[in-house]
Amino acid sequence: MKRKYTIILLWTSLGTTLFFFLFFNERKDLYTFMMTLLLSTMYSFVLGFGNGFINEYLNKKFPWSEATRTRAILSIISIIIGNFILVYFCNFMNYVVIQKTATIEVFFSNKYGLTNWFMINIALLITTFLHAKGFMEELKKNSRKEVVEQKLIAKSANAQFESLKNQLDPHFLFNSLNVLSSLIDENPRQAQKFTASMSKIYRYVLEQKDKELVTVEDEMEFAKTYCDLLKTRFEDSVDFTFEVHKDDYRRYVVPLSLQLLLENCIKHNFATSSKPLVIRIFSDGDTLCIENNLQVREQIKESSGIGLANIVQRYSLLTKRNVFIEKSEDYFKVKLPMLSAKPQVSSAQPDDDSEAYQKARKRMKEIKSFYSNLISYCIIIPFLIFINLYTSRGYHWFWYPALGWGVGLAFRAFKIFGIGESWQEKKIREIMNQQNNKNNEKL
Template structure:
């Protein structure tokens, strides 16, 4: 639609520009007599204006739309060749119509000069057509590149989500088997929390960013499941400002950090674990005391690396990690 508008506008401008002298002389009379180089008439001017506009439109349409739709290889050569053929045909048709209308008597422009004007315009139109084609191709390439980039991001995010630690499910099922034998009421609540957790995980595949309020609901269920295993030896403190609850973070970000704190630290009567989740400026902070498990395997930080990659893709920011001898702190930027 917009391309056709540009073609019509360019054709009109060329036709008007070339016919300005005729229009000037058409209205440039002195004492009722013509005072100019051309003895022109309204019919002659209209005919030449429409002829040139039609020629420009056909050449532009040919080189911008038609030839490009036929083939993308050697389109410049094909378009130029066909354009020259159109020029020769147009000159023959112009000469016939001009003779039929009798305008050959009322103008001093020779057929050779007229051919030169059309040939010069043809060259200009070929340059303009090629420029518009290259610009359009560049725009389409940019759009296609962006689409491929977005598709790549979605595929990468899906791959990262699939790397969520499956061991939690096995531990939860072990805890559930104990609860079923000991306390069926608690077992029912445990099943509800576990169902909510995995329903949330499945739903998050279609929504990469979630509100902090939604993520905290997930954390509440997750903490309940963890406490069934560690009882009062595992505690959390959550203090998030109300104005941040609707801010966004990547789904399952907080769950991963709490899971890491459980996985890499000793939790016992002698060393209970406290995980703090709180807001600080434009960050959500997850902090826990370092109390490494005895004989624990050294962490590869794959989970944190994946989490940081998700933040880079979705939020265009990096997470901040502070690790000293006493505390492990991760700060998540919010949007």
């Protein structure tokens, strides 16, 4: 136990001693004060250290954040059993051993039943409050930790996205300069024309590389310009076909994705006038496809795979939909998802208005309300029992509010820590995952 906890128990013992000595003892002498101090210290430390040990043990074995439902059930059971044993021990030491006002037989008879029952409920009240306080402190700590983790995840995703986008600039420049160096020797006039066209294309690269998504229309216009550039170099060795529906022009794809895929087609396949490389760009459902006939050239140096990997990673940061790659003996095809909405990478950051945050706040309020009701139950029901037994022992009417209120609390606990909404949410997630799997299979 911590030193702070021991000091709190000492102050509690002193406060309880002064309260009982001043208001419930007729004799005001040193012996009475010391006896009251001894009994108060015994009750405070036995109940305090006993419940503290139970709480620490449960914190190690069943933390609130990892096993909330199990911990809640075990806390209730351990509080009831633990306080029943501790209170009976303290009362036994008080009345039988220290004050010697009762024998063992009398102590376990009905005469001390009300006293023991009342003390157990007082102990339950205090212990329930301490367990609820511990739960709320751990919940706040975990909430702050989760917010920090989500912010770090969001920053990491943004940094990763920026790193991926920054790969495009040098990659495009390197490949364009390679094409230009080849044209200078083969055809200087075409090299000059290529340089002018490359400046226009490079302007587009600079404008779009900082964007997360661009419209299919913009990407198609850029791809056509880039294909004209390739046509300048390869002439009849390469043919391009565009068959994208006009309705798909307002959808979104990652910028420069077509340019990277066109580069891959040229890089990995040979093209001659007798065996031209045919590249086809078309829309298929909600995907934008780029397909070429397979004429694999021998690679002296193994490909780094930066182009296709870049596209796949950028899509993974923006959507759950996948980039599909198909390869056969005759053709190679890449399917890019066309998005109807424009997601933001920064949306991974936690927000006070987010749906998840609102659900967490609602659940926190429900749990706080439950513990408030439980504490009220532990205060009011023992008081009603005392009033009932004190005024009329023959008719035990206290059972009606105790059972009615208790059943309500049980149902509330079952809803919060049992199947309730958590079961519904799990079922909804399961159905949604099944539906997503079906959609992916169709694609």
